[in-house]
Amino acid sequence: MDDSRQSDGVRADYDAVIVGASLAGCTTAIALGRGGARVALVEKRPDPAAFKRTCSHFIQASAVPALERLGLLEPMLEAGAVRTTMRAWTRWGWIEAPPGRAREGVNLRRELLDPLVREMAAATTGVDLMLGQAAHGLLREDGAICGVSIKNAQGEETALRAKLTVGADGRDSQIAELAWVRTKTWPHGRFAYGAYFEGPPPAPGGGSTIWMLDPQWAAAFPTDDGLVFYAAMPTKERLPEFKRDPERALISFLADIPDAPPILVSRKVGSVTGKIEMPNKVRAPIAPGLALVGDAALAVDPLFGVGCGWALQSSEWLAGNVVPALRGEESLADGLARYRRRHRDELRGHALQINEQATGRRQNPGERMLFAAAARDPKIAERFDAFATRSIRPGALAAVIPRAIAVNARHALGPRRRRSASPDLGQPLGE
Amino acid sequence: MSAAAGLERKRLPLEGAQPRLIQAGPIDAPEAVVFVHGNPGSADDWAALVAALGGAGRRALAIDLPDFGETIAPPGFEHSAEGYARFLGEALQALGVERADLVLHDFGGPIGLLWAAAHNEALASVTLIDTGILPGFRWHRLARVWRTPVLGELFQAMATRRSFRTLLGRCEPRGLPRPFVEAMYDHYDWRTRKAVLKLYRATADPGSVGAGVAPRDDVPALVIWGEHDAYIPAAYAYRQRDVFPNAEVHVLPVSGHWPFADAPDTVERLLLEFLA
Numbered sequence: 055m056d057d058s059r060q061s062d063g064v065r066a067d068y069d070a071v072i073v074g075a076s077l078a079g080c081t082t083a084i085a086l087g088r089g090g091a092r093v094a095l096v097e098k099r100p101d102p103a104a105f106k107r108t109c110s111h112f113i114q115a116s117a118v119p120a121l122e123r124l125g126l127l128e129p130m131l132e133a134g135a136v137r138t139t140m141r142a143w144t145r146w147g148w149i150e151a152p153p154g155r156a157r158e159g160v161n162l163r164r165e166l167l168d169p170l171v172r173e174m175a176a177a178t179t180g181v182d183l184m185l186g187q188a189a190h191g192l193l194r195e196d197g198a199i200c201g202v203s204i205k206n207a208q209g210e211e212t213a214l215r216a217k218l219t220v221g222a223d224g225r226d227s228q229i230a231e232l233a234w235v236r237t238k239t240w241p242h243g244r245f246a247y248g249a250y251f252e253g254p255p256p257a258p259g260g261g262s263t264i265w266m267l268d269p270q271w272a273a274a275f276p277t278d279d280g281l282v283f284y285a286a287m288p289t290k291e292r293l294p295e296f297k298r299d300p301e302r303a304l305i306s307f308l309a310d311i312p313d314a315p316p317i318l319v320s321r322k323v324g325s326v327t328g329k330i331e332m333p334n335k336v337r338a339p340i341a342p343g344l345a346l347v348g349d350a351a352l353a354v355d356p357l358f359g360v361g362c363g364w365a366l367q368s369s370e371w372l373a374g375n376v377v378p379a380l381r382g383e384e385s386l387a388d389g390l391a392r393y394r395r396r397h398r399d400e401l402r403g404h405a406l407q408i409n410e411q412a413t414g415r416r417q418n419p420g421e422r423m424l425f426a427a428a429a430r431d432p433k434i435a436e437r438f439d440a441f442a443t444r445s446i447r448p449g450a451l452a453a454v455i456p457r458a459i460a461v462n463a464r465h466a467l468g469p470r471r472r473r474s475a476s477p478d479l480g481q482p483l484g485e
Numbered sequence: 486m487s488a489a490a491g492l493e494r495k496r497l498p499l500e501g502a503q504p505r506l507i508q509a510g511p512i513d514a515p516e517a518v519v520f521v522h523g524n525p526g527s528a529d530d531w532a533a534l535v536a537a538l539g540g541a542g543r544r545a546l547a548i549d550l551p552d553f554g555e556t557i558a559p560p561g562f563e564h565s566a567e568g569y570a571r572f573l574g575e576a577l578q579a580l581g582v583e584r585a586d587l588v589l590h591d592f593g594g595p596i597g598l599l600w601a602a603a604h605n606e607a608l609a610s611v612t613l614i615d616t617g618i619l620p621g622f623r624w625h626r627l628a629r630v631w632r633t634p635v636l637g638e639l640f641q642a643m644a645t646r647r648s649f650r651t652l653l654g655r656c657e658p659r660g661l662p663r664p665f666v667e668a669m670y671d672h673y674d675w676r677t678r679k680a681v682l683k684l685y686r687a688t689a690d691p692g693s694v695g696a697g698v699a700p701r702d703d704v705p706a707l708v709i710w711g712e713h714d715a716y717i718p719a720a721y722a723y724r725q726r727d728v729f730p731n732a733e734v735h736v737l738p739v740s741g742h743w744p745f746a747d748a749p750d751t752v753e754r755l756l757l758e759f760l761a
Contacts, residue, residue, distance in 0.1 A: 145659050145739055267738040268658075270712070288738075291720070295734065310735050310751055 078348025078365035079222030085373030087178035100186030105168035115157030117363030134278030135162035151439035227350035243414025248285035253320025427458035501559025509539020523591020527554025541761035552680035564683035570599035706732035711740030
């Protein structure tokens with residue numbers, strides 16, 4: 055793409071300047087570069103191998119097609135990434151899609167994934183990776199953002215002008231703040247601690263597992279090199295116990311849950327990491343001359359494991375919608391408007407559901423009805439799997455409600471019929 | 486859960502009462518793991534755990550408290566925490582137990598802690614299961630019903646097997662195993678129902694029970710609590726460190742008031758790690 059004048063008359067050094075060379079930023083740079091754009095990819099950390107430390111690293115099945123299109127899946131698998139299905143523990147039993155019907159996500163530790171994606175971005179034609187450069191101001195022209203001002207460790211400042219500025223700088227996006235983008239914050243009632251362990255897989259088939267303990271959560275994600283990432287996401291009342299001794303509390307928490315994973319016979323590798331404050335942040339993903347991707351646009355409760363996947367997907371949606379504008383085939387505003395619609399249509403429903411659950415509240419009757427039915431019926435389990443892996447929108451779950459009611463009703467009536475034949479069932483009481 | 490093999494069941498010859506005893510392991514050992522049940526409850530609550538600890542080489546025993554299980558209280562027995570604590574002391578003396586690792590549940594908590602306060606040197610360790618010191622605790626709704634004259638008697642009179650089962654099931658996050666509930670109801674006869682009314686009416690302030698227990702940083706302690714205990718909030722699990730500063734605390738995330746019934750494997754593992 056040429057660097058001729060934009061429609062507003064600002065001369066651009068780049069077609070796009072991206073702030074943040076983590077998963078979302080690098081993915082956006084790769085996609086834009088392959089579209090023919092000249093891209094500046096700015097990262098404040100100087101180390102090309104830097105990586106995000108507090109992350110479950112689970113990439114949901116919904117994002118796997120994006121990985122394939124970007125050519126990232128194969129290199130990830132070569133680096134040791136593990137494809138896993140997902141199963142969920144509930145007090146009614148396990149929710150597992152039937153064999154062969156479960157959707158597969160990808161697990162690769164961020165210390166391998168981030169450098170891999172960054173290296174691929176740096177090798178993409180048209181992408182200039184600028185490490186050790188912190189964005190500290192936005193350039194504006196006629197009310198629109200037209201680049202960023204960056205500063206290195208020596209304090210040397212450079213102005214990078216671009217048709218499009220992209221904020222890919224995470225949950226606490228400085229670019230969003232500098233651009234005065236309104237942030238809607240949702241309270242979060244949990245905290246998270248996790249660590250990698252070496253030992254037996256948490257599930258018989260080696261799949262990823264979550265425990266919906268109502269309201270507590272736990273998770274186990276098998277990943278590269280035979281490791282398993284174990285995570286506890288309890289409500290805040292339990293924080294003092296974790297602060298007292300994080301490793302002991304993490305192991306106890308995982309060991310004490312029903313159908314516990316084999317954490318007691320596993321060996322911890324590396325340190326226990328934790329994050330205490332994780333407010334969900336929802337931002338308008340565009341402003342004049344600006345787009346936000348990944349957590350900068352939408353950062354939700356990490357326990358749902360959607361952050362990595364949505365970073366990849368939102369980056370692909372942005373690139374797909376603005377490349378024509380960067381080529382001069384249409385106005386940038388039109389491309390950005392399409393991105394905003396796609397972002398909203400794909401993620402808003404999921405975000406509303408997640409934000410509302412992130413308070414740490416107990417399951418409501420509708421959720422209990424659905425989870426119980428999914429644990430009892432393979433068809434509902436399959437649909438639940440599609441929803442949990444974010445492969446379908448929340449509204450698509452409504453189709454299973456009549457079946458869920460019927461399944462639960464059949465279950466409720468079943469024991470009475472059997473009881474008449476056998477007075478002592480030895481079955482649990484309750485629901 | 487381990488099979489309840491190797492259990493010895495017999496009557497303990499005490500003056501005025503012959504409490505039912507379940508015992509396993511080296512029965513002459515002067516140090517024993519002593520299980521004290523709550524309400525409703527009996528020595529049967531602990532059979533599997535007594536067997537597991539016995540199998541691990543520890544002397545382990547559980548007895549019915551008077552007017553619970555199959556044990557009839559002697560004439561003039563005082564149905565109060567203090568009265569039961571005295572009974573526990575007499576039973577342990579008769580059994581030749583010089584040092585005890587107490588495992589307490591529900592009302593067994595105040596009873597055991599009162600005994601421990603009077604026998605400092607005899608307490609080897611304490612395991613508190615949904616019980617312990619309860620500063621500021623006010624009786625739960627069911628206890629308030631029991632404590633109310635006439636209403637308590639009416640409630641007990643109307644406790645049919647079905648209503649008993651329904652009430653317990655509704656208050657537990659995963660329900661309780663049917664045989665456990667059935668056995669509990671089988672023991673919930675009129676004698677036990679009257680004993681429950683007397684015990685709760687003799688205990689006006691549950692928050693003060695155990696208040697006299699001096700902090701013991703020399704006593705190993707294990708606290709196990711069901712997060713969804715409908716009777717005594719799980720927040721009290723961590724308060725046990727007020728008295729036992731070194732307590733290891735486990736709040737089981739999908740358990741209720743009877744973790745040894747709804748999470749038997751976890752409770753057994755924790756007890757064996759702590760005591761065996």
